[in-house]
Amino acid sequence: MTREEIRAVVVEELKRVAPELDPAALDPDALVRDQVEMDSLDLLNFLTAIHRRLGIDIPERDYGELATLTRIEAYLAGRLAAAHS
Amino acid sequence: MSTEFRMPSLGADMEAGTLVHWLKAPGDRVRRGEGVAVVETQKGAIEVEIFTDGILDRQLVAPGTTVPVGTPLALIRDGGEEPAAPSLPPSAPLRATPGARRLAAARKLDLAGIAGSGPGGAVTEHDVEAAPPVPRRAAPAPPALDLAAMRQAMAAAMARAKREIPHYYLTATLDLGRARAWLGAANQARPPERRLLMAALLVKAAALAVRRSPEMNGAFLDGAFRPGAAIHVGFAVAVRGGGLVAPALHDADKGTLDELMAGLRDVAARARAGTLRSSELADPTITVTSLGDGGAEAVLPIITPPQVAVLGFGRETVRPWVVAGAVAARPTVVAALAGDHRVSDGHRGSRLLAEIDRLLQRPEEL
Incomplete structure (x- = not known):
């Protein structure tokens, strides 16, 4: 899976929990929480969707890795590569 | 019959x-x-x-x-x-004027799907004229949430509450150290779809505590308090764009945390989609609101009539806290109770908050 494909899945699922989100306006290096209004239940729904679509189960201790879009992508790419090696 | x-x-x-x-x-x-x-x-x-x-x-x-x-x-x-x-x-x-029936038949429109503006809600020729050309018996889509109407309904209920209910307010800062540690361990082995949120623990602790404070659970109707036969917690759910609704988590004191969490996810999703059930709106005997991660540190909520109490939890915040005589950094939450002075008072309310605190120190028993 390429980084672009991962990003597409992430943005699609972010938009599902926050339908008002404009993906074009999303700054990949700014904090997601400043750009997308999500409560803890939204975050859980997002993680559930990522688990379902990519097979990656993000544990609570890694929530800190999910600060920006770029970091989410890097984290997921790393986990996917580890799963396939 | x-x-x-x-x-x-x-x-x-x-x-x-x-x-x-x-x-x-x-x-x-x-x-x-x-x-x-x-x-x-x-x-x-x-x-x-x-x-x-x-x-x-x-x-x-x-x-x-x-x-x-x-x-x-x-x-x-x-x-x-x-x-x-x-x-x-x-x-x-199905009331309709003869002219409306003829016109609907000619246009292959279902009269039952047209809102009537005539006497007694009768469909008039004009209503048929104005109706969009939909195929007969097309399944109607659920209407989108009207956030302005939702805000209006909430404002009306809150205005009535402030007018009629002599509120008193109490707050207590609770140590969530044990609850957070227990939750972290419990969630470690769970995939995201089965993880628990702190909100589920707070609701469960509140519901169990209410068992010992029956004067906080029920309705004030026609000048008298009627205790609730069960503990149905109205859980406040914010709807994107500005709506707020508090559907019931039925018998919140009885189920397991997993059941409560599943119920919480279910009502939150349906509240946001606008597909709640009538019993969920009519049944709450007490309300709990939890601001969660992005919220303020405390909330002093307003009672939803005809209920007689509401509990509000602010954002979980790490604060300096004294544990066994030494200052430690602990996750804490400010719990607030708004009670109805016609039914209870600050003394009774303090006992409820103390009981919630006690229960949260034994998260494994929730």
Whole structure:
């Protein structure tokens, strides 16, 4: 899976929990929480969707890795590569 | 013998509702607790449940019609009886002028799907003229949430609360160290779809604590307090764009944390989609609001009439806290109680907050 494909899945699922989100306006290096209004239940729904679509189960201790879009992508790419090696 | 299935009251300030569509047709068997019709209210589209078993005999109100609370919507007969009339009887009171019927037939429109503006809600020729050209018997989509109407309904309830209920407020800062540690360990082995949120622990602790404070659970109606027969926690859910609704988590004190969490996710999703059930809006005996991660450190909530108490939890915050004589950094939360002075007082309320604190120190027992 390429980084672009991962990003597409992430943005699609972010938009599902926050339908008002404009993906074009999303700054990949700014904090997601400043750009997308999500409560803890939204975050859980997002993680559930990522688990379902990519097979990656993000544990609570890694929530800190999910600060920006770029970091989410890097984290997921790393986990996917580890799963396939 | 037949009974009437009526437009329910889904909140102190609801006066009327609009029937959106029927979930059951004449001749269908209906069971207690089943959704029979979808009604549009200020809190979104609500699935109205029935409280008897039987067979739907006749529909008395056509989709698109707005009727006052208490209006019979359908007749339900006992299971063993013969039908009083064949399904969709000609006597079904679908009011329309002869001109409207002719025009609807010519345009292949279903009169039942057109809102009537004539006397008694009758469909007029003008209504048919104005109706969009939809195919007959097209399944109506649930209406989108009207956030302005939702805000209005909430404002009306809150204005009434401030006018009628002599509120008192209490706050306590609670140590969540044990609860957070227990939650972290419990969630470690769980995939995201089965993880628990702190909100589930707070609701469970509140519901269990309320068992010992029955004067916080129930309704104040006609000048008297009526204790709730069960503990149905209305859980406040924010709807994107600015709505707020607090559907019931039924018997919140009885189920496991997993069941409570599943219920919480379910009502939150349906509150946001506008597909709550009538019992969820009508049944809460106490409300809990939890601001969660992005919230302020404390909330002093307003009681939803006719309830007599509401608990508010602020954002979980790490604060310096004294543990065994030494200062430590601990996750904490400010719990606030708004109570009704007609039923309880600050002394009783303090006991409720103390009991919640005690329960949160034993998260494994929740």
